[in-house]
Amino acid sequence: MLNAEMLRETTAPLAGSMERCGPERAGQAWRAQCSACSMQNLCLPRGIQPGDLKLIDELVYTQRRVKRGQTLIEAGDPFRNLYGLRSGFLKSFVSAEDGREQVIGFHMAGDIVGFEGIDSDRHSRTLTALEDSEVCIVLFHNLERTAARVPALQRQFYRMMSREIVREQGLMMLLGAMSAEERMAAFLLNLSRRFAARGFSQHEFNLRMTREEIGSYLGLTLETVSRGFSRFQERGLIDIKQRRVKLLDMNLLERTAGGRKGDTAN
Amino acid sequence: MLNAEMLRETTAPLAGSMERCGPERAGQAWRAQCSACSMQNLCLPRGIQPGDLKLIDELVYTQRRVKRGQTLIEAGDPFRNLYGLRSGFLKSFVSAEDGREQVIGFHMAGDIVGFEGIDSDRHSRTLTALEDSEVCIVLFHNLERTAARVPALQRQFYRMMSREIVREQGLMMLLGAMSAEERMAAFLLNLSRRFAARGFSQHEFNLRMTREEIGSYLGLTLETVSRGFSRFQERGLIDIKQRRVKLLDMNLLERTAGGRKGDTAN
DNA sequence: CGAACGCTTGACATTTGTCAAACGGCGTGG
DNA sequence: CCACGCCGTTTGACAAATGTCAAGCGTTCG
Numbered sequence: 001m002l003n004a005e006m007l008r009e010t011t012a013p014l015a016g017s018m019e020r021c022g023p024e025r026a027g028q029a030w031r032a033q034c035s036a037c038s039m040q041n042l043c044l045p046r047g048i049q050p051g052d053l054k055l056i057d058e059l060v061y062t063q064r065r066v067k068r069g070q071t072l073i074e075a076g077d078p079f080r081n082l083y084g085l086r087s088g089f090l091k092s093f094v095s096a097e098d099g100r101e102q103v104i105g106f107h108m109a110g111d112i113v114g115f116e117g118i119d120s121d122r123h124s125r126t127l128t129a130l131e132d133s134e135v136c137i138v139l140f141h142n143l144e145r146t147a148a149r150v151p152a153l154q155r156q157f158y159r160m161m162s163r164e165i166v167r168e169q170g171l172m173m174l175l176g177a178m179s180a181e182e183r184m185a186a187f188l189l190n191l192s193r194r195f196a197a198r199g200f201s202q203h204e205f206n207l208r209m210t211r212e213e214i215g216s217y218l219g220l221t222l223e224t225v226s227r228g229f230s231r232f233q234e235r236g237l238i239d240i241k242q243r244r245v246k247l248l249d250m251n252l253l254e255r256t257a258g259g260r261k262g263d264t265a266n
Numbered sequence: 267m268l269n270a271e272m273l274r275e276t277t278a279p280l281a282g283s284m285e286r287c288g289p290e291r292a293g294q295a296w297r298a299q300c301s302a303c304s305m306q307n308l309c310l311p312r313g314i315q316p317g318d319l320k321l322i323d324e325l326v327y328t329q330r331r332v333k334r335g336q337t338l339i340e341a342g343d344p345f346r347n348l349y350g351l352r353s354g355f356l357k358s359f360v361s362a363e364d365g366r367e368q369v370i371g372f373h374m375a376g377d378i379v380g381f382e383g384i385d386s387d388r389h390s391r392t393l394t395a396l397e398d399s400e401v402c403i404v405l406f407h408n409l410e411r412t413a414a415r416v417p418a419l420q421r422q423f424y425r426m427m428s429r430e431i432v433r434e435q436g437l438m439m440l441l442g443a444m445s446a447e448e449r450m451a452a453f454l455l456n457l458s459r460r461f462a463a464r465g466f467s468q469h470e471f472n473l474r475m476t477r478e479e480i481g482s483y484l485g486l487t488l489e490t491v492s493r494g495f496s497r498f499q500e501r502g503l504i505d506i507k508q509r510r511v512k513l514l515d516m517n518l519l520e521r522t523a524g525g526r527k528g529d530t531a532n
Numbered sequence: 533c534g535a536a537c538g539c540t541t542g543a544c545a546t547t548t549g550t551c552a553a554a555c556g557g558c559g560t561g562g
Numbered sequence: 563c564c565a566c567g568c569c570g571t572t573t574g575a576c577a578a579a580t581g582t583c584a585a586g587c588g589t590t591c592g
Contacts, residue, residue: 094439098524102439116435118428124435144421148414155410161427162384168434169382169390173360173368175441176485180580210538219442221581226540242539242589258364446548476570487549492572508557508571 032063032086032136042110042197043084044138044160047152056153059146060084060136066129072113073127079117081137085109088133089208092125093216103217105167106130106191106209109198112138112160130208175219178258183218184228185257188238192247203250207243232256298329298352298402308376308463309350310404310426313418321412322419326350326402332395338379339393345383347403351375354399355474358391359482369483371433372396372457372475375464378404378426396474441485444524449484450494451523454504458513469516473509498522 034045035053045056063086066072072083075094090107104125107113117123118140147154174183196202207214211229212222220228232238237253239246247253300311301319311322329352332338338349341360356373370391373379383389384406413420440449462468473480477488477495484491498504503519505512513519 094435096439096443096524100439100443102443104435104438115424115428116431119425119432124432144417144424148417148420151410151414154414158381158410158427159385161424161431162381165382165427165430165434166385166390168431168438169360169370172370172434172437172441173362173366175438176482177362177366177368211540212538216442222539223541223582224580226538227580230540258362477572478570488571489550489573490548492570493548496572 032060033057034060034136037086037136039084039086039110044112044143044153044156046156048150048156049152052150052152055146055150059142060138061142062137064135064137066090066133066135068129068131071126071128072133072135073117073123073125075124075126077117077123079114079121079123080140082112082114082140082143083127084136084138085111085113086134086136088135089130090127090133091130091209091213092127094125101216102219103209103213105171106217108194115161115164130213180218180220180224181228181231181256182258183220184214184225184232185237185253187214187218188245188247189250189253189257192250202247204244204246207245298326299323300326300402303352303402305350305352305376310378310409310419310422312422314416314422315418318416318418321416325408325412326404327408328403330401330403332356332399332401334395334397337392337394338399338401339383339389339391341390341392343383343389345380345387345389346406348378348380348406348409349393350402350404351377351379352400352402354401355396356393356399357396357475357479358393360391367482368485369475369479371437372483374460381427381430396479446484446486446490447494447497447522448524449486450480450491450498451503451519453480453484454511454513455516455519455523458516468513470510470512473511 034040034043034056037043037045040046044059045053048056064072066088072090085107087109090113091103092105092107092113093101093103095101107127113127113135114123116125143153143157147157174186178186191205191207192202195205209217210222211225214220215222215225218225229238229240232253233240235252237247237249237256239248300306300309300322303309303311306312310325311319314322330338332354338356351373353375356379357369358371358373358379359367359369361367373393379393379401380389382391409419409423413423440452444452457471457473458468461471475483477491480486481488481491486494495504495506498519499506501518503513503515503522505514
């Protein structure tokens, strides 16, 4: 299945020279190619004919590194690009005026982020790296033009937006109708499925986020999250130590997640 | 401003012969025209050049009536159409296996519904009319084709999907980070803004949904909603009797809604 | 090696949910 | 047109879940 070594490497940045960057916004840019990317079938190029792939390659003109703790997009930034996550792990969140934050999602390789900004021409979420990450930059204007010529790209982009809507609606069910433990079980199963879809173990992985970030995502306090994990452990559902989790009894976890089968999509 | 007469008419169906229809799915179809529709600038045709409007007219090939209590789309239905709400009022909700329901949104004239189905080719929400309604049916396949030729339509459709994402993210902030009273104040202000955007009073309107539906939407029980309204009334924030609400002190309501300025979009 | 940060756990407070009863408006049928 | 019954709403008393505050511990990173 998976050993500690692989776990460490799960979403680590690809090897390459580490450039210096400013304290907030990060990263020197270099060219990237969808046609050579291992995330092809999770990301924008999905379903594109090989013949059209070179059009897509021109779309994605650069990559950028974002180091742990750095911000890729700040809520309020003008909307110009979409970002395809090539490696690493991001969180997105919105803030109220009084400083309260609500984590909206955790993003991993193959996810596209940023299209919430289309409507108002400004981004509405902040995107921050939870570990060193690499993103492909897609000029939205170019995507629009190419999509009008490549129906499969058009379709895939619709799909990805639609999937985000469905994902959020699952999260709403979670926040609006589920108990603390149900939420936590659903959260773990969701992460598990997503790691599995990327070729990693569904039974063992590292959490990239703090208890507080999990709590914000699930609408709970960090203490409730901590206690929840402890109780899961007492019951033999999971084995958890700090950020490292093993899911020991998926069936029971699923039943604990209640009506829902482990969150939705993404 | 607005009188009782107007309130009654707010989103009532247009005059016309009432056809018979089955107990569940409703409605005889007839042709419709975007170019003659008063919801033009809230809906798909927004920003389209007059010259292109006839292309859009061909897109929307029929309308359909949905009577109060009837279901327009059932979760699980195959995805083929989008629906533009011409008049009336709908709710959309998702259900867990154990029967719990989470209301995801309330929809009024000018809203487009159904695009959550694009990703999986099946609808994931159920859409039910809270009052007699009329919808315009848009074959998604046609929309795709026309959008590739009319950039403004493409753009507007992106915007509407993006807006839905932003709307949901506002709802998540509400469900995950706000107290019962904050949620309720935000809810009222959101309805107020949306009625205002459609030319109705922002200070006085009829709720189309039960306390239970409001509760489901806000992640609360119907009793908590009822008590909340009562307390708002005691404090002079609102005047409420059954489904009829007057917002008496918008400023205080906004402060009660806390960090957020009355929900997001739509 | 030390400080800062994240995590755990306990005691207690508060919010919200649950259960129950009663009211009232509205629509239906007599 | 009126009476009855149903459904939605209100309100109360109580229970349970989760949040708050506080202390202490372990890890990790500089």
